[in-house]
Amino acid sequence: MSESSIKSVEGITKESTQEMIDEALAIYPEKAKKKRAPHLAPNAGEGACVKSNRKTVPGIMSARGCAYAGAKGVVWGPIRDMVHVSHGPVGCGWYSWGTRRNLMSGINGVNQFAMQFTSDFQEKDIVYGGDKKLKQLLVEAHELFPLAKGISVLSECPVGLIGDDINAVAKQSAKELDIPIIPCNCEGFRGVSQSLGHHISNDTIRDHIIGTREFAEPETPYDIALIGDYNIGGDVWSVKPLLEEIGLNVKAVWTGDGELEKIAATHKVKLNLIHCYRSMNYMCRVMEEKYGIPWLEFNFFGPTKIRESLRKIADFFDDTIKEKVEAAIAKYDPMMQAVIDEYRPRLEGKKVMLYVGGLRPRHTVNAYADLGMTVVGSGYEFAHGDDYERTSPEMPEATVIYDDASEHELEEFVHKLRPDLVGSGIKEKYLFQKMGIPFRQMHSWDYSGPYHAYNGFPIFARDVDMAINSPTWSLVKSPF
Amino acid sequence: MSAEAAVKYVTETPESEVTRVAEWINTDEYKEKNFARQALVINPAHACQPLGAELAAHGFEGSLPFVHGSQGCASYYRSTLTRHFREPAPAVSDSMTEDGAVFGGQNNLHEALENAYTIYKPKMMPIFTSCMPEIIGDDLTAFIKNARNKGCVPEDFPLPYANTPSFNGSHVHGYDAMLLSILQTLTSGKQVEGRCTGKLNLIAGFDCNTGNYREYKRILAAFGIPYTLLADISETFDSPLDGTYRPYPGGTKLDDAADSINGKATIAFGTYSTAKTFTWLKDNYAGKHAAMPVPFGVAKTDALLLKLSELFGKPVPESLKAERGRAVDAMTDAHQYMHGKKFALFGDPDYLLGYVSFLLEMGARPYHILCSKGTKKLEKEIQALLDASPYGTEGKIYINKDLWHLRSLVMTDPVDAVIGDTHGKFLARDAKIPLFRFGFPVFDRVNLHRSPLIGYQGAINMVTTICNKFIEIGDETCDDRHFEMMR
Numbered sequence: 001m002s003e004s005s006i007k008s009v010e011g012i013t014k015e016s017t018q019e020m021i022d023e024a025l026a027i028y029p030e031k032a033k034k035k036r037a038p039h040l041a042p043n044a045g046e047g048a049c050v051k052s053n054r055k056t057v058p059g060i061m062s063a064r065g066c067a068y069a070g071a072k073g074v075v076w077g078p079i080r081d082m083v084h085v086s087h088g089p090v091g092c093g094w095y096s097w098g099t100r101r102n103l104m105s106g107i108n109g110v111n112q113f114a115m116q117f118t119s120d121f122q123e124k125d126i127v128y129g130g131d132k133k134l135k136q137l138l139v140e141a142h143e144l145f146p147l148a149k150g151i152s153v154l155s156e157c158p159v160g161l162i163g164d165d166i167n168a169v170a171k172q173s174a175k176e177l178d179i180p181i182i183p184c185n186c187e188g189f190r191g192v193s194q195s196l197g198h199h200i201s202n203d204t205i206r207d208h209i210i211g212t213r214e215f216a217e218p219e220t221p222y223d224i225a226l227i228g229d230y231n232i233g234g235d236v237w238s239v240k241p242l243l244e245e246i247g248l249n250v251k252a253v254w255t256g257d258g259e260l261e262k263i264a265a266t267h268k269v270k271l272n273l274i275h276c277y278r279s280m281n282y283m284c285r286v287m288e289e290k291y292g293i294p295w296l297e298f299n300f301f302g303p304t305k306i307r308e309s310l311r312k313i314a315d316f317f318d319d320t321i322k323e324k325v326e327a328a329i330a331k332y333d334p335m336m337q338a339v340i341d342e343y344r345p346r347l348e349g350k351k352v353m354l355y356v357g358g359l360r361p362r363h364t365v366n367a368y369a370d371l372g373m374t375v376v377g378s379g380y381e382f383a384h385g386d387d388y389e390r391t392s393p394e395m396p397e398a399t400v401i402y403d404d405a406s407e408h409e410l411e412e413f414v415h416k417l418r419p420d421l422v423g424s425g426i427k428e429k430y431l432f433q434k435m436g437i438p439f440r441q442m443h444s445w446d447y448s449g450p451y452h453a454y455n456g457f458p459i460f461a462r463d464v465d466m467a468i469n470s471p472t473w474s475l476v477k478s479p480f
Numbered sequence: 481m482s483a484e485a486a487v488k489y490v491t492e493t494p495e496s497e498v499t500r501v502a503e504w505i506n507t508d509e510y511k512e513k514n515f516a517r518q519a520l521v522i523n524p525a526h527a528c529q530p531l532g533a534e535l536a537a538h539g540f541e542g543s544l545p546f547v548h549g550s551q552g553c554a555s556y557y558r559s560t561l562t563r564h565f566r567e568p569a570p571a572v573s574d575s576m577t578e579d580g581a582v583f584g585g586q587n588n589l590h591e592a593l594e595n596a597y598t599i600y601k602p603k604m605m606p607i608f609t610s611c612m613p614e615i616i617g618d619d620l621t622a623f624i625k626n627a628r629n630k631g632c633v634p635e636d637f638p639l640p641y642a643n644t645p646s647f648n649g650s651h652v653h654g655y656d657a658m659l660l661s662i663l664q665t666l667t668s669g670k671q672v673e674g675r676c677t678g679k680l681n682l683i684a685g686f687d688c689n690t691g692n693y694r695e696y697k698r699i700l701a702a703f704g705i706p707y708t709l710l711a712d713i714s715e716t717f718d719s720p721l722d723g724t725y726r727p728y729p730g731g732t733k734l735d736d737a738a739d740s741i742n743g744k745a746t747i748a749f750g751t752y753s754t755a756k757t758f759t760w761l762k763d764n765y766a767g768k769h770a771a772m773p774v775p776f777g778v779a780k781t782d783a784l785l786l787k788l789s790e791l792f793g794k795p796v797p798e799s800l801k802a803e804r805g806r807a808v809d810a811m812t813d814a815h816q817y818m819h820g821k822k823f824a825l826f827g828d829p830d831y832l833l834g835y836v837s838f839l840l841e842m843g844a845r846p847y848h849i850l851c852s853k854g855t856k857k858l859e860k861e862i863q864a865l866l867d868a869s870p871y872g873t874e875g876k877i878y879i880n881k882d883l884w885h886l887r888s889l890v891m892t893d894p895v896d897a898v899i900g901d902t903h904g905k906f907l908a909r910d911a912k913i914p915l916f917r918f919g920f921p922v923f924d925r926v927n928l929h930r931s932p933l934i935g936y937q938g939a940i941n942m943v944t945t946i947c948n949k950f951i952e953i954g955d956e957t958c959d960d961r962h963f964e965m966m967r
Contacts, residue, residue, distance in 0.1 A: 032595045056551055058574040059592025060599065066552020089611060089646035090521070091528030095556035097903070099563070099923075108906055110502045111493055115884070115906075120521040121647040126615060137520035144513060144520075147493050147501055157550060157611040158647065161581055188550040189577050189612050216489040261490040407570060408599050411725065427558050431568045436723040476723050 007396055009351075009376055014398045017042035021400065024412035032057050039403040043395045048388035052380070052403045055192045060406035063355070063427055064381050066188030068092055070197020072154050074279050075205075076184065078102035078230050079258040081111055081149045083141045086118045087134060087166065088156025092188070093118040101444045102230045103237075104257050111147045126158055131169050138173040138181060149260040150180035152204075160187035180260065182208045193382035193404070194357065195278065202282035205263065210287070213264035215251060222317065223249045223269045227284060227295070228276030228359070231256025233449015235456065239300055242453045243273070246310065246324045247317075254280055267291045271316055273298055275452075276358045278380075278387055299359075300452045301460070302367025303336035332454045340370060343461040346469055348372035350420035353413065355405055355428065356442045357381045362391040364423070364442070367451075371461055376417050379405050381425075407431065420468055436476045438467040506910075511888035515881075522884035525826045525852040525903060528646035529654030531557045532686050532753070533608035534571055536658040539711030540731040542603030544596060545571035548589055548620070548641075549610030564688055564921040565717040565929055570727045572596040572605075576612050585613050586623045593632040593639075600727060603734055604666075605633075607641040608658050614645040638734070640665035650853040652753035652828050655686040659711055660757040666734060667741035667764070676766065680707040680791065681743040683757065685750020685774060685830050688920040690718040691932035699935060702797045703788055708736045708743065718930060743767050745791040747784075749774045750830035752858065775934045776834025776942075777841045778807060784935075800936070807936035810943055811842060817947035819843040822874075822895040826850040826886055826904060827919040829858045834933070835899050835918065836862055838942060840869040847875055848889045854879040883907060897946070914949050918942065 021040045025033045038051035056062040065073070068086075073096050076084055086093025097116035106112030119125070119133050134153065141151055153166050170183035184204045186197045215223075226243065229236050236256040243250050251269050252262035266272070272284050272295040284295035296316065298309035307329050314325040350373045354361045361378040368375055378395055379402035380387060391401065400413055407428070414422060414432060422432045423442035432439045440446050440463060448463050450456040504510055530547060534557045537545035547554040554573035561569040574592035576585045589607075596605060607620065620641045628635055640661040644654040680700065684693055693714035700707045715730020740746070745768040746761055748754040754771065762769045768791055775781045782804070785796045821844045825835045829851055836846045849862055859877050866872030878885060887907040890898070898908045901919035908915035922928050932938045951967045 027599060029594050029598050031591070032599075055577060056575040057591070057595060058588045059546075059572045059595035061570060061572045061596070062551055062575065063555065064551050064575075065555045066550050069552050069555070085520075089528055090524055090526065090650070091531065091553070091556065091646045094524060094527045095560055097523075099559065107498065107502050108910075109505055109884075109887075111498050116523050118521045118524065119519065120524060123645075123648050126647050133519045136518055140517050140520040144510075144517070144522075147498065158615050161612065161615040188552040189581065192577065194552075212488060213490050214487050259490075265490050406599070425559075426562050427555065427569070430562060430566060431570075431725050434568065434719065434721055434723075434725040436721070476721060478722060 009374055009396045009399060012376065012396070012398050014042045017398050017400045020413060020416045023416075024409045027408075032060065036060070036406070036409070040405075040409065041401055042398040043392055043401050045397055046389075046392050048385040049392060050388055050401050050403045052388060053192060053195065053382070053384045054404075056404055057406075061408065062404055062406060063425060064193045064404060066194065067186045067190040067197035067200060068154060068156055068188040069096065070194030070279070070382075071184050071186035071201045072096050073100045074194065074230065075198055075201035075255055076152045076154060078104070078255040079152075079260055079263065080104040080106055080113065081147070081259050083113050083117055083145055083148045083151045085137065085141065085151060085153050086116065086156060087130065087153050088119065088158050089121045090118055092156045100230070101232050101447070101449070102256050103234050104231070109145070113145065113148060117141065121158060126162055129162060129164050130159065131164050131166070134164075134166060134169045135173055138169075138177065142177045142179060148179070150182065152182045152184055154184050155187050157188045160185060160190070180208060180212070195382040195384065198279040199282055202280065202286075205283055206286050209260070209264045210283070211264070211267050213261045215262075215265050215268055219268060220249055221270060222247055222321065223251050224271045224273055225252040225254060225266045225269045226250050227254045227272050227274040228280040229253060229256045229452065230276070232443075233445040233447075233451065235450040235452035238450040238453040238455035239275075242328065246314070246328050247321045248313075254283070267293070269293060271296060273313065275300065277390070278358050278383060299363045299366070300456070301364045302370040302457055303333065303340075303454070304370050305363070305366045306453060306457075307333070336454065336457055339458045339461050343465045344372045346465055349374070350468060351376045351417065352421045352423060353377040353417060353419040354442065355379050355381070355402065355410055355422075355424040357383075360423075360442050362387070362394045365394045367457065367460060368464070370457075371464065373421075373464075375399070376419060377402070377413055379403055421464065436473065438470070438473065440464065440467050506891040508892050511892050514885060514888045521882050523903065524882045525850070525900065526650035526828070527560070529644035529649055529651060529657065530608050530610050530646065531560060532651035532653065532655030533606070533642055533644045533658035534558075534561065534569070535651075535686060535688065535713065536655045536662065536711045537571075537606035537608070538569065538716045538731065539713045540604060540606075540662060540737060541733045542728045543731055544600055544602035544605050544728075546592070546596065546605040546607045547571060547573035547610055548585060548607055548618070549573065549576055549612045551575040553610035560921060561717070563923050565690070566926070567717045567719060568725070568727070569717075570600070572600070580612060581616055584616060585618050586626065589623050590627050590630060590632045593627050597633045597637070602728070604638040604640070604662075606658055606662055607639060608644045608654065609642075610644075611646050614643065614647075638665050650828075652686045652750075652830070655753050656756045659683070659754070660760055663710065663737065663740070663757065663761065666738045670738045671741050671764075671766070675742045676744050677708075677739050677742050678706055679740075679743050680705050680788070681710055681740045681746040681765070682707055683710045683746070683748040683754050685748070686753035686828060687750070687774070688717075689929050689931075689933055690714045691930045692934045692938070695932040695935045695937060699785075699800065700788075702799050703792065703794055704797075705788060705792050705794065708732060708740050710737060710740060741765050745769070747772055747787065752829035773837075774830045774834045776831075777838035777939055778804065778811070778936065779841065780834070780837055781935050781939070803936045807939045810940045814943050814947040815843060817950050818943070820845065821897065821950070822847040824848040824850070824886060824890050824895045824898045826852070826883065826898070826900040829854055831919055832858075833861060833865065836865045836872075836875075838939060840865065840871050842943065843871055845871050845874060847895050848878065848886060848893070849875055850878040850881050850883075850886050850889075852880060852882045887911075896950075914953065916942075916946060916949070
């Protein structure tokens with residue numbers, strides 16, 4: 001099996017990286033330069049080396065989204081058995097309809113609601129307020145979708161600005177319709193990025209959901225919840241069977257392919273396993289403080305980290321789990337080695353740059369290392385200091401770290417470092433492909449996946465290989 | 481929940497109940513309830529104004545779309561356009577946040593203008609608004625004047641701006657508002673008495689098919705008519721991969737756009753997405769003006785060619801006459817695979833009108849016709865098309881209904897196919913019928929935006945796509961005895 005992460009990169013020093021950063025910032029107006037400089041730095045190996053979670057500098061072409069995106073797209077939207085109402089004008093819900101790839105089980109419109117529900121605010125709703133409309137639409141949603149276990153009301157910008165009271169409406173309607181209705185004040189202008197939307201949504205789970213149900217079947221010492229996996233491209237369907245194989249009972253998933261009532265009963269589990277720390281650490285802390293449930297961060301990208309994580313998980317449990325973990329590792333390691341043997345010769349020494357969100361800028365670093373690849377730059381759209389603290393040890397020394405990078409900064413860094421692959425989002429994808437640089441969308445797995453756990457790694461390896469080694473790249477340079 | 485309340489356990493919905501509801505949502509009873517909805521909108525087939533504004537803004541040389549409002553809005557528009565075209569869509573926002581609600585967005589706007597101008601070196605920044613500044617009542621006119629005075633951008637730098645509230649109209653109206661402002665800005669003071677460029681100005685309307693733009697150009701080249709295609713996104717959203725990223729790979733030259741006011745004639749396609757722009761230019765532009773439907777099908781293309789011939793005093797070129805003949809040939813050869821087939825249609829007003837006339841020409845039956853953001857005028861116009869054909873008699877029009885309504889329609893009163901965009905794929909799958917993705921957006925097929933739908937060539941493309949799909953379905957579903965060599 002491959003060695004662990006690479007710690008230095010030839011030609012990259014603290015000085016060379018700082019020089020690259022300075023060059024990128026050179027064209028900025030003074031004020032913007034001053035604001036952006038603390039967000040870009042060579043990796044120091046420990047601690048958070050960049051400033052983060054600050055207001056975006058206007059006009060720099062940030063890739064960030066908003067609080068609503070964090071609530072609808074990330075935390076609430078993936079819960080499959082609820083109606084999620086985008087409360088306000090038509091656009092926000094339309095843009096976020098089916099564009100995150102949080103896959104769901106069930107029958108669409110029957111017991112699964114991957115649809116676009118909106119109050120479609122018109123001028124008159126802005127003038128007279130939308131509370132009456134909201135009350136009416138909740139009745140209609142309940143009538144047309146009787147198997148929905150609850151309804152979330154996700155506020156768009158106007159709702160907070162015109163002073164509607166969705167909390168009062170939700171409270172009254174929940175009583176009248178006898179289903180949970182969760183008001184979520186996640187207006188897009190709140191905070192500085194998607195991140196506040198995650199936090200607000202976590203708070204609404206705390207205030208309205210957690211502790212309202214219990215599991216009907218008897219408790220066992222192996223009851224756990226899978227937190228911060230959104231089932232992108234079916235990730236949960238790869239992770240859950242593995243956790244079950246090592247003897248754990250996955251009682252609830254937050255929130256990929258999630259079910260409301262199971263989420264509500266999560267206070268009864270023995271351990272919370274958290275993958276995406278950024279979006280869900282808040283509720284892990286709440287459950288720890290209020291119910292004494294410990295939580296553990298893990299990383300299911302690539303065989304090295306999966307193995308490490310499985311053993312870390314096993315440490316929480318008795319020998320039966322430890323034995324099953326070792327059996328699973330023994331079973332999967334040769335399969336993963338076969339994957340590495342196939343792809344590593346074609347990927348050895350290749351350089352990668354990442355710019356994503358959540359956990360991926362650090363969690364995937366070692367999955368690339370498993371394939372012989374080095375990540376030479378990494379950063380987040382909406383991270384906080386604790387994310388960067390966790391990133392430093394994963395990244396090679398002095399490689400560039402960027403927070404809320406502008407398109408210009410990314411372009412400059414890529415120009416300078418000439419990576420063999422860029423992993424970022426849809427807005428960045430075609431820019432780099434036009435430059436002739438292979439690209440994979442690392443938010444959506446580029447319409448592929450799963451990438452998590454042992455089932456995911458062969459797909460990840462295949463996708464990285466085909467992006468880098470597609471013969472179409474040899475056609476880019478024209479003979480005339 | 482109080483601590484004394486009885487414990488509520490996690491429940492599982494019984495399979496029988498799931499089956500019951502799954503069947504119920506396909507019934508007439510459900511349809512009735514569904515159509516009784518007053519407040520809830522489910523799966524609408526339209527987006528908000530700023531998306532259209534961004535499209536128009538991308539259609540000019542060196543133009544950097546600028547969203548005045550929350551940054552999340554800009555990310556949504558950019559992602560949507562990029563997913564559809566599979567091309568970059570660079571745009572900036574001034575990232576308004578909570579304090580904007582208190583102090584207004586002027587500081588953000590000024591800082592963003594200076595930064596974007598310096599970093600991305602655009603030749604123009606068309607500014608449009610998302611919800612927040614619209615609600616708090618930002619005064620763009622004053623803000624922009626102040627920005628120039630402060631030196632955020634040079635005195636003469638073009639900053640067209642449009643109010644594009646998302647709680648009013650749809651993306652097609654945002655396109656119209658932005659385009660109008662861009663043309664007003666660029667042509668301001670450019671009218672020269674007696675000057676005539678000799679050119680045709682052409683506006684495609686809200687159209688996300690780059691193949692259509694190229695087709696317009698090809699038709700005009702065949703005629704030998706010099707032209708300025710306004711808001712030309714054909715290069716912006718279909719640029720070469722040659723190892724160099726160009727943030728502004730195409731668009732109407734700003735000088736050409738400025739001089740368009742001295743044109744010989746102007747045609748605006750899409751009377752719903754260019755209404756305001758046309759009303760203004762008809763009073764301000766030199767030469768002749770015509771508002772025309774998007775030329776889907778033979779008759780509407782004929783009308784376009786006749787109009788071009790009339791405006792420029794040139795005969796319809798032989799090559800286009802032959803092309804017309806080939807289109808009619810292709811349609812006649814294939815008619816048996818479409819004749820009598822029932823279609824559900826949804827989309828933007830201008831495209832819908834095009835689908836209807838094209839289908840009627842083929843002897844197919846437009847049956848459920850739905851626009852989730854339309855007007856009485858649109859309803860009348862579609863009805864007039866239906867009334868003029870024996871194949872239109874059964875067609876029913878649904879204005880301001882959504883795709884969940886359309887689902888009820890196709891489940892209770894079946895059709896053979898749907899024409900729309902990617903968002904129709906769920907209802908098409910439930911009804912087990914094909915979906916033809918002629919509209920916007922297309923997120924789940926490649927390169928369709930490169931295949932033109934307008935003109936004679938567009939008619940051939942649509943016939944080919946539709947008929948071969950029906951033939952393929954026959955091949956895939958027939959029993960072995962009827963699986964034949966010829967179709």
